[in-house]
Amino acid sequence: MPEIQEAPVGSLTSMRLPxxxxxxxxxxxxxxxxxxxxxxxxxxxxxxxIKYCGICHTDIHFIRNDFGMxxxxxxxxxxxxxxxxxxxxxxxxxxxxxxxxxxxxxxSCRECExxxxxxxxxxxxxxxxxxxxxxxxxxxxIPGGYSNQIVCDEDFVLRVAxxxxxxxxxxxxxxxxxxxxxxxRSNVGKGQKVGVVGLGGLGxxxxxxxxxxxxxxTVLSTSASKAADAxxxxxxxxxxxxxxxxxxxxxxxxxxxxxxxxxxxxYNFYLSMLKSRGTMACxxxxxxxxxxxxxxxxxxxxxVAGSLIGGIAETQEMLDFCAxxxxxxxxxxxxxxxxxxxxxxxxxxxxxFRFVIDIATIE
Amino acid sequence: MPEIQEAPVGSLTSMRLPxxxxxxxxxxxxxxxxxxxxxxxxxxxxxxxIKYCGICHTDIHFIRNDFGMxxxxxxxxxxxxxxxxxxxxxxxxxxxxxxxxxxxxxxSCRECExxxxxxxxxxxxxxxxxxxxxxxxxxxxIPGGYSNQIVCDEDFVLRVAxxxxxxxxxxxxxxxxxxxxxxxRSNVGKGQKVGVVGLGGLGxxxxxxxxxxxxxxTVLSTSASKAADAxxxxxxxxxxxxxxxxxxxxxxxxxxxxxxxxxxxxYNFYLSMLKSRGTMACxxxxxxxxxxxxxxxxxxxxxVAGSLIGGIAETQEMLDFCAxxxxxxxxxxxxxxxxxxxxxxxxxxxxxFRFVIDIATIE
Numbered sequence: 232m233p234e235i236q237e238a239p240v241g242s243l244t245s246m247r248l249p250x251x252x253x254x255x256x257x258x259x260x261x262x263x264x265x266x267x268x269x270x271x272x273x274x275x276x277x278x279x280x281i282k283y284c285g286i287c288h289t290d291i292h293f294i295r296n297d298f299g300m301x302x303x304x305x306x307x308x309x310x311x312x313x314x315x316x317x318x319x320x321x322x323x324x325x326x327x328x329x330x331x332x333x334x335x336x337x338x339s340c341r342e343c344e345x346x347x348x349x350x351x352x353x354x355x356x357x358x359x360x361x362x363x364x365x366x367x368x369x370x371x372x373i374p375g376g377y378s379n380q381i382v383c384d385e386d387f388v389l390r391v392a393x394x395x396x397x398x399x400x401x402x403x404x405x406x407x408x409x410x411x412x413x414x415x416r417s418n419v420g421k422g423q424k425v426g427v428v429g430l431g432g433l434g435x436x437x438x439x440x441x442x443x444x445x446x447x448x449t450v451l452s453t454s455a456s457k458a459a460d461a462x463x464x465x466x467x468x469x470x471x472x473x474x475x476x477x478x479x480x481x482x483x484x485x486x487x488x489x490x491x492x493x494x495x496x497x498y499n500f501y502l503s504m505l506k507s508r509g510t511m512a513c514x515x516x517x518x519x520x521x522x523x524x525x526x527x528x529x530x531x532x533x534x535v536a537g538s539l540i541g542g543i544a545e546t547q548e549m550l551d552f553c554a555x556x557x558x559x560x561x562x563x564x565x566x567x568x569x570x571x572x573x574x575x576x577x578x579x580x581x582x583x584f585r586f587v588i589d590i591a592t593i594e
Numbered sequence: 595m596p597e598i599q600e601a602p603v604g605s606l607t608s609m610r611l612p613x614x615x616x617x618x619x620x621x622x623x624x625x626x627x628x629x630x631x632x633x634x635x636x637x638x639x640x641x642x643x644i645k646y647c648g649i650c651h652t653d654i655h656f657i658r659n660d661f662g663m664x665x666x667x668x669x670x671x672x673x674x675x676x677x678x679x680x681x682x683x684x685x686x687x688x689x690x691x692x693x694x695x696x697x698x699x700x701x702s703c704r705e706c707e708x709x710x711x712x713x714x715x716x717x718x719x720x721x722x723x724x725x726x727x728x729x730x731x732x733x734x735x736i737p738g739g740y741s742n743q744i745v746c747d748e749d750f751v752l753r754v755a756x757x758x759x760x761x762x763x764x765x766x767x768x769x770x771x772x773x774x775x776x777x778x779r780s781n782v783g784k785g786q787k788v789g790v791v792g793l794g795g796l797g798x799x800x801x802x803x804x805x806x807x808x809x810x811x812t813v814l815s816t817s818a819s820k821a822a823d824a825x826x827x828x829x830x831x832x833x834x835x836x837x838x839x840x841x842x843x844x845x846x847x848x849x850x851x852x853x854x855x856x857x858x859x860x861y862n863f864y865l866s867m868l869k870s871r872g873t874m875a876c877x878x879x880x881x882x883x884x885x886x887x888x889x890x891x892x893x894x895x896x897x898v899a900g901s902l903i904g905g906i907a908e909t910q911e912m913l914d915f916c917a918x919x920x921x922x923x924x925x926x927x928x929x930x931x932x933x934x935x936x937x938x939x940x941x942x943x944x945x946x947f948r949f950v951i952d953i954a955t956i957e
Contacts, residue, residue: 345870353870353894355846483718507708507716510897513888520887525879528900531716534873535898537891 246271248278251593252378253567254304258296262377262570264594265304269382270370277325277385278317279333284376285310285402285560286586287432288493291574293363300363308376308588309335309361310404312397322385330397332389332550333381334404335360335540338367341386349544351387377567379593389547392554399559402432402585403550405540406560410437410489411549412541413512414444417487421445424484427466428501429491430457433514435561435584437489438464440549443556449481451488451501460583464561472500483531485509495519498535499527507531512538560585566592609634611641614956615741616930617667621659625740625933627957628667632745633733640688640748641680642696647739648673648765648923649949650795651856654937656726663726671739671951672698672724673767675760685748693760695752695913696744697767698723698903701730704749712907714750740930742956752910755917762922765795765948766913768903769923773800773852774912775904776875777807780850784808787847790829791864792854793820796877798924798947800852801827803912806919812844814851814864823946827924835863846894848872858882861898862890870894875901923948929955 247268254265272278290307292298315329325331338359339351346354359366362375373381391400410433419425425446427437434450441448442465449468450461458469470477481504488501493515501511502523513521513535523535541549553559561584565573573586610631617628635641653670655661678692688694701722702714709717722729725738736744754763773796782788788809790800797813804811805828812831813824821832833840844867851864856878864874865886876884876898886898904912916922924947928936936949 350870350895355870507713507718513891516888516892520885522883522885523898524883525876525900528876528898529879529902530900532713532899532901534900535886535891536895537888537893537897538895539892 248380248382250374250378250380252306252374253570253593254306254374254377255294256304258301258303259294262294265306267304267306267374269374269380272317272319272382274319274321275384275386276319276382277315277322277331277388279311279313279331279381279383279388280316281311281313281376281378281380281590283312283398283401283564284308284588284590285405285562286570286573286577286588287405288577289405290375291577302372305362306374306378307362308378310401310406310587311376311381312391312401312404313381313590316380318385324385325388330391330393332391332400332404333361333376333383333387334389334408334546336543337361337373337383337387340367349542351542352540377570377588379590387543389543389550391550395554395557395559398564398587398589399562400550400553401587402436402560402562403553404546406432406436406585407440407553408541408546408549409433409514409538410491411440411552412545413489413514413536413538414441414487415545416536416538417510417512419444419446419487423447423486424449426451426481426485426488426501426504427491428488429515430460430584431491431580432560432582432585433491434489435464437491438466439558440552441489442466443552443558446487449485483507487512489514491515493517498523502527502533502535505531505533508533510534510536512536514538562587564589568592611743611745613737613741613743615669615737616933616956617669617737617740618657619667621664621666622657625657628669630667630669630737632737632743635680635682635745637682637684638747638749639682639745640678640685640694640751642674642676642694642744642746642751643679644674644676644739644741644743644953646675646761646764646927647671647951647953648768648925649933649936649940649951650768651940652768653738654940665735668725669737669741670725671741673764673769673950674739674744675754675764675767676744676953679743681748687748688751693754693756695754695763695767696724696739696746696750697752697771697909699906700724700736700746700750703730712905714905715903740933740951742953750906752906752913754913758917758920758922761927761950761952762925763913763916764950765799765923765925766916767909769795769799769948770803770916771904771909771912772796772877772901773854774803774915775908776852776877776899776901777804777850778908779899779901780873780875782807782809782850786810786849787812789814789844789848789851789864789867790854791851792878793823793947794854794943795923795945795948796854797852798827800854801829802921803915804852805829806915806921809850812848846870850875852877854878856880861886865890865896865898868894868896871896873897873899875899877901925950927952931955
């Protein structure tokens with residue numbers, strides 16, 4: 232876990248941009264409207280008017296301080312899309328009016344081995360995660376996307392195609408890249424068999440992306456009612472994981488399994504479905520550690536990998552891939568006044584497949 | 595674990611080759627001299643006079659039936675080198691007098707997806723492991739290398755360079771390929787940092803191979819007395835793993851860790867030493883499963899991989915690599931009459947680094 236640094240001081244100016252959003256004022260408190268300020272755009276900054284922001288389960292964890300690293304007031308949101316309103320003198324990548332996105336990363340040291348390899352999410356000096364960790368160049372923690380506007384260095388702003396419904400693009404900035412990156416890293420493509428475990432915000436993107444990459448996609452679920460959803464998202468097969476015969480039919484079957492489960496589960500159950508040299512990539516964080524006998528990895532040369540979102544260049548690649556393949560998230564658009572109801576439904580897994588806030592509803 | 599099939603019958607002929615070796619007649623019994631027969635060479639077979647055979651810890655596990663799959667009498671040994679004495683009519687790869695090796699694999703189905711990709715060790719129909727699982731084409735379980743000769747299909751026989759001391763080549767057939775394969779699979783080479791955990795038969799080969807591949811090699815050990823050994827084998831660094839400061843100095847340090855430990859241990863201790871996107875390859879099978887919180891893999895995109903020996907083509911590649919780099923195992927040559935003493939010393943880890951049986955001592 233990247234070390235969280237103290238917010239640096241110094242470059243804050245007295246002139247700041249009045250902004251409005253929704254914030255948790257203390258751990259586990261309900262979100263309330265909150266007026267705050269953002270920095271004025273610096274030479275390399277872009278000011279973005281936020282149009283839509285997806286709701287990630289992580290937002291709820293941070294509101295509750297589940298990871299012990301939240302600071303309050305906390306404005307959540309790291310799946311933003313919007314329009315460039317203003318640019319700093321030295322901005323070269325964007326112009327006013329551009330459609331853009333901002334995700335989980337708003338800064339990084341840019342000098343370490345990982346940053347130099349476009350792996351800013353693993354910045355050795357600690358990446359600046361939106362609304363979580365201090366911006367590296369002097370503006371403390373940057374409030375997230377449950378707000379009307381954001382100021383961000385152009386290097387952490389993504390181009391978004393404007394032929395897609397913008398509200399459905401928002402979740403790509405986290406759910407999209409979190410699933411795209413491990414699929415790409417394992418060179419998923421034509422002729423390969425991919426299993427997707429868990430059909431939530433992440434899983435549903437995994438299905439769409441793996442199918443677009445040319446793989447045969449199988450959704451693995453304990454709930455027969457998910458079969459229709461899976462097919463609708465483009466999955467080719469569906470395996471009911473409490474049906475012994477169906478499970479037997481996929482032993483040593485998959486080249487790659489995308490495991491999005493955040494609930495405790497037996498990793499070995501899915502490992503047995505990997506063929507030799509197959510990889511299971513995990514993007515969910517259950518409470519219990521994985522208990523894996525070494526023999527389950529050794530006998531068929533299998534791997535278990537972890538993956539955290541993706542770097543900025545790869546996020547752009549993912550957005551371009553989605554634009555080329557007309558891939559967006561399946562969403563339910565909400566008024567921000569209904570945010571607590573949305574949180575409750577997320578906890579009950581009652582969402583297909585992502586809530587997105589219409590930021591115009593912030594008064 | 596590949597399913598063990600019943601020994602097929604049919605092609606056994608009444609004409610067989612009288613052979614002699616050492617066998618366990620029942621689980622955990624001491625090895626005793628045993629006369630038995632091997633098949634006559636078939637058209638694609640090679641008859642090899644065994645000169646040396648390494649002692650792998652796995653041999654002891656199978657003598658004891660630790661995996662519940664041993665059959666008796668059991669002639670152990672899967673690290674053989676010797677000289678071709680006779681060849682079948684259709685043998686094209688070898689001629690009488692050639693120096694050859696035979697390792698853990700003596701057959702496979704040759705038709706499955708894995709066999710076709712030179713991954714015979716993961717044969718979907720179950721590879722034929724030397725002295726463990728039935729040969730696929732009608733000769734039951736093939737007794738291992740603690741014996742004077744062996745008959746094997748030429749496709750599972752390896753060429754061995756004859757400029758190296760043959761007794762030191764024997765351990766390459768298991769310890770060599772077991773460590774070479776995961777190093778290669780992770781493209782270990784110049785500019786990379788490799789950690790080797792456990793400095794036994796496997797670990798000492800891992801050090802030599804990784805160093806020859808151009809990596810910076812660090813041995814990780816709880817025992818300061820291993821530092822000199824590590825340096826002698828070509829390791830560039832040594833980390834005493836019960837020294838907090840030393841451990842701190844290798845956090846997020848290694849591109850690749852070769853974990854050869856078969857004793858229970860905390861995998862996370864070593865995972866913390868991997869840099870982003872690093873891989874820890876495990877080739878040892880501790881009693882306890884690995885307990886790994888998903889976050890330990892996710893935060894820096896790390897992987898845990900398993901690896902089992904290597905396919906035949908890769909084993910040949912390893913032998914050629916070792917021949918080109920003058921790499922052999924560090925061994926202690928023994929008279930087969932001292933086999934039980936050797937087993938005792940292996941259990942006490944009192945061997946640098948592999949015992950090899952001088953097969954000429956079989957009377």
